[in-house]
Amino acid sequence: MQIFLPIAEVSVNAFLLLGIGGLVGFLSGLFGVGGGFLITPLLFFIGIPPAIAVATGANQVVASSVSGVLAQLKRKAVDFRMGAVLLAGGLVGSTIGVFVFARLTAAGQVDLLVQLSYVLFLGFIGLTMFAESARAILRANKPGAPVRRAHTHNWVHGLPFKMKFRASGLYISVLPPLAVGALVGFLAAIMGVGGGFIMVPAMIYLLGMPTKVVIGTSLFQIIFVTAFTTLMHAVTANTVDMMLAVLLILGGVVGAQLGAIFGAKLRAEQLRILLSLLVLAVAGKIALDLLLRPEELYSVMPGVLP
Amino acid sequence: MIRLAAVLLALLLPAAAIAQESIVAGLSQNRVSITADFDGSEILIYGAVKRDAPAPGGAPLHVIVTVEGPSTPLIVRRKERQFGIWINRDSVEIDRAPSFYAVATTGFLNDILSETENLRHQITIPRAIRAVGAVDQAADAPEFIEALLRIRTEEDRYRLAERTVHFTESTLFRADVILPANLTEGPYRVRIFLTREGKVVDHIERRINVRKEGLERWLTTLSREQPLIYGFLSLFIAVAAGWGASSAFRLIRR
Helix, strand or coil: CEEEECCCCEEEEHHHHHHHHHHHHHHHHHHCCCCHHHHHHHHHHCCCCHHHHHHHHHHHHHHHHHHHHHHHHHCCCCCHHHHHHHHHHHHHHHHHHHHHHHHHHHHCCHHHHHHHHHHHHHHHHHHHHHHHHHHHHHHHHCCCCCCCCCCCCCHHHHCCCEEEECCCCEEEECHHHHHHHHHHHHHHHHHCCCCHHHHHHHHHHHCCCCHHHHHHHHHHHHHHHHHHHHHHHHHHHCCCCHHHHHHHHHHHHHHHHHHHHHHCCCCHHHHHHHHHHHHHHHHHHHHHHHHCCCCCCEEEEECCCC | CHHHHHHHHHHHHHHHHHHCCEEEEEECCCEEEECCCCCCEEEEEEEEEECCCCCCCCCCEEEEEEEECCEEEEEEEEEEEECCEEEEEEEEEEEEEECCEEEEECCCHHHHCCHHHHHHHCCCHHHHCECCCHHHHCCCHHHHHHHHHHHHHHCCCEEEECCCCEEECCCEEEEEEEECCCCCCEEEEEEEEEEECCEEEEEEEEEEEEEECHHHHHHHHHHHHCHHHHHHHHHHHHHHHHHHHHHHHHHHHC
């Protein structure tokens, strides 16, 4: 069944969109990530204009994060105070991101920015996660090897403006969480992602937060950052396609719940290594697009209306 | 005196006969509604040649039909390899290019339309693109325009269909033009030309209004006129769907 998307002005098969939403939702439920980093490239691939894919992707992440955070709230695994600090940084980062996105769209370099960010961040996170889980699996097979401590004292603990985060059991400066929040907010705006895949490692290794509150807190603040990003894109560029969003969300929320049920049956290290391979595959595909000579060197963009 | 009149009449008659060939035409529809399930549309353009005198012999009559969507300015960019990766470098601004342009004819355009007439009426696809300042922006500006034609032809936005207009007895004609699913809103201009020996004998113009309707219309208007409300509505749907799915599955699992 073909459906005409009013803002994107393209006609796409509705079941294809439901399928993409469902598949990405399943993976996001399985691995506990927002899934934005998959949905935006997939939308590019089926011919949705980049600006609309990014803005609508952010809207879709709101839905999957709400779905995810409710389960975490039940387990009291959300640090609201830390979430608020991250969010404050996130709103600043997102505002800058939307502004940069609009400027680069005008200069014709937005695709490059989005692609480079994907290769850089997905590549880095994928490799780190792969190495980490490979080590964990090796360690599990070889008992007696030294275990690395997650919570160590480093330069982060010497910064001023300290604050107590009771739910996380931390007494640290607000500067690192603000910076992490801003970086993730910036990425959310230019990549159409929630940024959970950067937020989660940063919370564990940089801020030293206990693992049990990490996913809940990250989802909590991602809801607000991506909601803000969606609004900014809608107001500054009219690029949110509600019809597209509804179809992706419908597929996505159902897929996410199924993924979560399925994920509970797999071991954590196996999940992480699978996720890292998926992340690396996406990064590799986009890197190839940049490196290989494209079939069509020219591209057509609508200019400014008189 | 009578002889002189007869000579004058003989001289005038062929010219008068040509001038008296005119087009009578109609469209199967003069509005196209883009609704949520819009999947392209077929327009039937039909008509006849009206004559006050018998058709003059000699060169046959030909019909050219063009359908043109709303024009917009465009930017064409070219990728170049820099620092090992392919990035957009040079660009050329096009003043106006139609979002859709289809040409259907009864014969090969080279044979039935002279270059001067094409220049005057802007009939062929390259003539529909206006890029006056393009040459100043890049040394190889024509390549950019060629690329625009190539890309839009591949997208099925520009289409040249020679010898697809049915023309019966040099009098009745019909052309079917398929409008693709990816249609831009606005007035579409339909032009019909009658040519003989490369010269345009008569031409007429009709209009088709392409408009989003229903939900499509409502969403587009809301997103442009009330973007903040539109944004909040999108968020509301997202939050409601996320919450709904998680509570529905909790019920199922119990």
